[in-house]
Amino acid sequence: MPELPEVETVMRGLRARLEGRTIARAQVNRADLRFPIPPGLERRLTGAAVTGFRRRAKYILMRLAGGDSVLLHLGMSGRVAVSPPGSNAAPPLHEHLVLVSNEGWRIGLVDPRRFGALDLMPTAAEDAHRLLAGLGPEPLDPGFTPNRLSAALAGKRTPIKAALLDQRVVAGLGNIYVSEALFRAAISPLRSAHTIPGARAGRLVPAIQATLEEAIAAGGSSLRDYVQPDGELGYFQHAWKVYGREGEACERCPGAPGCGLIRRVAQAGRSSFYCPRTQR
DNA sequence: ATACGCCCCTGGTGGC
């Protein structure tokens, strides 16, 4: 799915077409996503002025004049398709929500697997929403420090890979960027989380931040169904050092004697990629 | 509290 960089890219695409505009038309085509789209959403959106956007973890929040916020989560396969006024291409399959702005831009939420979600809540209570309430720190905020991460990992016997996927520890990382950040920090995904606090956390925090910032600058990673809202592909997938590179030589040790090849292991049912020689 | 397996759902890919 869209992880933090992809969600950030999608949020910016929505902002460019909807912030300061009005939703002229809203249509729900299919309500049974991860949980049902609230029955009142269509009516609440129609005619609403959009005042702003915010991202929290992998969630997008769209604020409406009048005090409500729409929560959008893309799940594994969700994407947003934005098309300009006058384009009359056939709507894509699995387009569950369509918005048309007062300027005629068409915004479709497409999600084949329907693991995504839409909800409606008062803007003042955004952070109290059950899906947002337990989230850990934003990795790109100043509050995400080695000390904060160390405190969250202290005493955890679980592998660092699983700990970083836990949205209560840090919010917004997913399977791709955890592998990439651990490579950058030269830490094995198999290492127990309680051994990270200290110097390793000092490497890991900037590694997570640099990985995410570079991915955002590249428009995210494109694979399977992810494209930016304007239809362009993100291109960070070309910068992956380990994800999806099983059997290739690690770029930190190509050709070196005893050079390890990138290895794939399953942890908690998800693939982790790492270089067994340089990641310890 | 914590950790793991399983489930939600559709589609793409590669092997036979």
Added chain:
DNA sequence: TGCCACCAGGGGCGTA
């Protein structure tokens, strides 16, 4: 060409 197993960016739930 067809069929089938397996895999996929998330996350919540029940069970130990």
